[in-house]
Amino acid sequence: MSSNTSTLKLAAKTKLLNGGPLPTVIAGPCSAESEEQMLQTARELQKDSRVTVFRAGIWKPRTRPGMFEGIGTVGLEWLNTVKKETGLLTATEVANASHVEEALKAGIDILWVGARTTVNPFSVQEVADALRGVDVPVLVKNPVNPDIQLWLGALERLNQAGITDLGLIHRGFSTPNNKPYRNHPKWETIQQIRALAPGVPLFCDPSHIAGRRDLLETVSQQALHLGADGLMIETHCNPDKAWSDASQQLTPEALANMLTALDLDSEHVASNEQLQDLRNLIDKLDTELLNILFLRSDVSKRIGEYKRANGLDIFQAGRWNQMVENRLKTANEMGLQEGFVQAVFDAIHQQSMGIQNEVMASGSKVESESQSK
Ligand code: PEP
Ligand code: MN
Numbered sequence: 001m002s003s004n005t006s007t008l009k010l011a012a013k014t015k016l017l018n019g020g021p022l023p024t025v026i027a028g029p030c031s032a033e034s035e036e037q038m039l040q041t042a043r044e045l046q047k048d049s050r051v052t053v054f055r056a057g058i059w060k061p062r063t064r065p066g067m068f069e070g071i072g073t074v075g076l077e078w079l080n081t082v083k084k085e086t087g088l089l090t091a092t093e094v095a096n097a098s099h100v101e102e103a104l105k106a107g108i109d110i111l112w113v114g115a116r117t118t119v120n121p122f123s124v125q126e127v128a129d130a131l132r133g134v135d136v137p138v139l140v141k142n143p144v145n146p147d148i149q150l151w152l153g154a155l156e157r158l159n160q161a162g163i164t165d166l167g168l169i170h171r172g173f174s175t176p177n178n179k180p181y182r183n184h185p186k187w188e189t190i191q192q193i194r195a196l197a198p199g200v201p202l203f204c205d206p207s208h209i210a211g212r213r214d215l216l217e218t219v220s221q222q223a224l225h226l227g228a229d230g231l232m233i234e235t236h237c238n239p240d241k242a243w244s245d246a247s248q249q250l251t252p253e254a255l256a257n258m259l260t261a262l263d264l265d266s267e268h269v270a271s272n273e274q275l276q277d278l279r280n281l282i283d284k285l286d287t288e289l290l291n292i293l294f295l296r297s298d299v300s301k302r303i304g305e306y307k308r309a310n311g312l313d314i315f316q317a318g319r320w321n322q323m324v325e326n327r328l329k330t331a332n333e334m335g336l337q338e339g340f341v342q343a344v345f346d347a348i349h350q351q352s353m354g355i356q357n358e359v360m361a362s363g364s365k366v367e368s369e370s371q372s373k
Pocket of ligand 2 (some may be wrong): 031
């Protein structure tokens, strides 16, 4: 069956966004730990009118067994107490049919599908089937791996089960080099998913992208400048003592300060002359880089020809190790980040091996053609 997102009939905006202050701010702890922790956090959050939704994870998907895996069903009651006392809407993560049933029974306002669930179509389908015929907003986090189609597929499964009040949450991707983030934001994906799912509100979860407090503001700002409709930010009355994701949670007060510092203008396009000059310089340097890459490819080809003529292997481990060591030493002296330089040379080396493999293959083709004559 072909799947075309342009056929999706999605609500233009989730109910979350209607009439609320923009951007929509969802805040609350990574995990529900106790009624007291939930209420204290919520009471402090309620003082800030920009926060309209209270989040808390009840069932926690942990990477390794034996860690805190969520407080379970009792946390749903605490969410309801928060709602009664503060008027905040409530949101929690669901990963299977029984989570959905329990969350709906408890009257939770908004559900979200976590990154480790979006990655698995069977789980998403189970959640979608459990939601059939129900009118509840569902937010879908991107899958752990940078696969936009999988993200979109989850949205489609929910939509095909009749859920129209949908939203996306960008929480970053696990990539070979996430530094300095916990999960790489790959900002271009915001544009891509927007084009594939037009009209679906997009939230950013700076907490799981950053993994640490000091990056939250920069990440949030970048997301808002790219037009994010809202933010989901982990907030805890005592972050350092949090049972999960302690290093990335903010106090409600720190959250309020950060929201005040943010520029909420999504059309923020830098226009000053100095920036234009710097961009011209970058354009020039990039052209030089490309010229050098072209020249380097040509040398790789000649090396391939030499190796073919002399029966040498393409990959010479000693040479590669020595080369990496030298390049990293020079890069260190220049003050360049080691991981970055390593990644650049890995890519260059891959390309060079590809070129040399082609040279070898064309050589063996010539050889076999001449043998068959
Ligand atoms: C969470 O929101 O606490 C969570 C588990 O996030 P993610 O699914 O993005 O890892
Ligand atoms: Mn978390």
